[in-house]
Amino acid sequence: MIDKYAVELAADIREGRLSAVEVTTAFLDRIAAVDGTVKAFLHVDREGALATAAEVDAARAAGEELGPLAGVPIAVKDVVVTKGLPTTAASKILEGWIPPYDATIVERLKAAKMPILGKTNLDEFAMGSSTEYSAYQQTANPWDTGRIPGGSGGGSAAAVAAKMAPLAIGTDTGGSIRQPGAVTGTFGGKPTYGSNSRYGLIAFSSSLDTPGPVSRTAVDGALLHEVISGHDPRDSTSIDAPVPPVFEAARLGARGDLSGVKLGVVKEFAEGTDAAEPGVVAAYEAGVEQLVKLGAEIIEVSCPSFTYALPTYYLIAPSEASSNLARYDGVRYGLRTGDDGERGLEEVMSLTREAGFGPEVKRRIILGTYALSAGYVDAFYGKAQKVRTLIKQDFEKAFEQVDALISPTTPFTAFKFGERTGDPYQMYLADLYTIPSNLYGGPGVSVPVGLSEGMPVGLQVMGPVMGDDITYRVAAALETTQEPLLADTAPDIHANVRFTSFSEGGK
Template identity: 60%
Template sequence: MSAAALADALVSREISSADATQAYLDRIAAVDPDVHAYLHVNDAALAAAKVIDARRAAGDDLGPLAGVPVAVKDVLCTADMPTTAGSRILEGWVPPYDATPVARLRQAGLVPLGKTNMDEFAMGSSTEYSAYGPTRNPWNLDRIPGGSGGGSAAAVAAFEAPLALGSDTGGSIRQPGAVTGTVGVKPTYGGVSRYGSIALASSLDQVGPVARTVLDAALLHDVIGGHDPRDSTSIPDAWPSFAEAARDGLQRDDLTGLRVGVVAELSGGDGFQAGVEQRFRETVDLLERAGATVIEIAAPSFAYAISAYYLILPAEASSNLAKFDSVRFGLRVTPDGGGTVEDVMAATRERGFGPEVKRRIILGTYALSAGYYDAYYGSAQKVRTLVQRDFATAFDQVDLLISPSAPTTAFAIGERVNDPLAMYLNDLTTIPANLAGVPGMTIPMGLAPEDGLPVGVQLMAPAREDARLYRYGAVLERLLEASWGSRLLDRAPDLDRGQESAAEAGVV
């Protein structure tokens, strides 16, 4: 069931939250040994669900998603579960407080199922850099589920959760959504609080929803969004209901008057898989047949976005990760024979951090060092300004921008883990939105003909226009589902029967 359908069934008492939660716990026990979407399963989930059932029976006024289970990316602090950010340096650490998005989940009556796997400190595009082993794509267990939030996307795709929270620094919600056939949204920067989210790059990170449908994502966004005085970057605006926007879109068929921009720099060429380009062209044709005006948009600075990003992100990461010093919290390794605080810090960081984290700390520290700051970090920030200007110019001409959510389908586990440059290119289409702070959404647009694996289409809107994404994302979702005859995940291979190809599952 979609989260919206499950919520309706809970309200009508067709099913209890305890029964729904137990069903998901059973599913996790059955398939997660193969998928490895979770790092920790919440022992208190069933008890929390029973509390919601009791409150509903007592006539309490509950939120629209009360009783619906949800998975939480392990980058978000949880006061009753370990929070490791996928790293050994935080192994077993239980925070003293909840991140604001988690606290809002609990206040709205959602039931946290557990913490999902991720690339260490969100550094990666495949969830292979987790210190606790890789997550596997439910469509094919030999393929990656994307990253860094592959655990959240895989949990939703494998029916181990109806909803999940993720974080997106350069595509960590949208790229996993594309390769697992799920819906993922990166909100406007500042639209969802980052308080209690372990920082990777503070000017880029954004918490957002992972779901099976656009409406489900909108319902979850309504819960976690809004101003938070504890986050200095939180936007104080009053936000509209994203669920209402999505429901409005579900009533529409005609897109006459909508202007959609195809970003030339993000929609083809070297590095793009032929099947991804084919499905993207078909999706653009669907929009045109529904009445939308499609315009090709040139955004020349986008060609430099990935280079700027991989200077800005490591620089901010090297600063943010300095707090993991063996003194205040987390792992502490004392060298044989003892040593100074500096010796303990060096030994702790050597053992606690994985190779990708070390690589980016070194790169970021170099970019910020005296004599190189202006040449690297300063220049990257100038490129960021040019990317923002290209977005502003584009949105003067169109209402939405569209591109593939990722240049390829899910690649094989191990294929790129030792090739950082090839790994970084997975974020080619998603990074510009993070540099500019604009919202982006991925929606499944079918299966690539070469390998039968999911591909996603990305929609981007101006800052603060998240509702526009949900409204027209819901329309596009309906158009795409009509072309397939069902939701993409309804056709996913059945993990209970072992792995099978999409062709064997009857997917065309």
């Protein structure tokens, strides 16, 4: 049962071949069996998930029409607020906090009658590229448990890769859905910024944070994308426009035909492939060849400002993090340390933040505070925003020539625990190819494209703002070529990755 894709499970539940309780129980049992090794979950809500599943079964028995993912279980990254369930952002400063409300995307999951299995691990406050910066535990990559599952959303990607959940919610600020997807052999989608709500999303960088789907296929991801997306008046950055037809596009792509589609290869990325491992480059280039065989036209485009995306991001994101995380002061909620009745407020705040924040969060707060300080704000933060505008203009010019851009998702496969924690810059390079689309605001997805030395490699597809449908179409088409590359290669805990056509799926 856990081998089935989300669209298959939804159809089985809808047509009575499986009950939602049976499906949910199977995934809960899988969590109990393997999460002691993978450590993807910070909290499992067995009772709540089974209660939702029972509601779905009762609704079906009463003849009610079920939604497209009713009864299909899902895991949620622990940076998304969930009423009545612990939400910690993997930080000690929020340890024990149980929110009194749901994030908008959680409300939509509940409205869709999707059992929430629990909350997944991440780098603290979503700041990291390996899930090694969680305050609670280290999540392993199911392909090799001595390696990282990517970050910051390594818990969600690992849960799907290890078949502990058919679907998961991640968040992407600089690549935190796509990069874990690439290194765990899963599909990860970053929607257009503002096309789904940030209300109830614990903020890291407000102009970049984007929640999105984690799944095993593009078709599954597209179905979840449509469930969680849409305008929300509670989010001032929410786009009041129809959700792009991503499910229809994914099903079209799954027919294996990309005739008439123009895909751009970024010249600056191609020239910088010496930053990528040879095996990653080889798998990516093989993927490009497959896209050509499917009918796509490959065109080289120049985006010169992409060269500056990494330093631009690491000025903007820490600056916004410095502002957002100022609220964790030990006064209003969360951890409070050193309040013995003798210390002043400022000292209590200092002790609370020292005890509550981990090293990477502190590093980014310090960097962001410096970049925003008097005398430096124009030289650093202001200049970074100007470069961000140039990056947006490069995207816009590129999309005058092509329908979407493609690149490797990451420069390297999953590295071993501790291999990069001593050098922050090497860690930051994990998001080299993903950061530009966050700065632009357009959609990007990562789809498995092969293996390098036995570890998964991802190919990234980036689209224009509100052009999410083309990214899903290309990803789903590429998946139809991948069975010979990935079938039966993953270790037992992963239980065989396989891809197949879903042109008839989800009916």
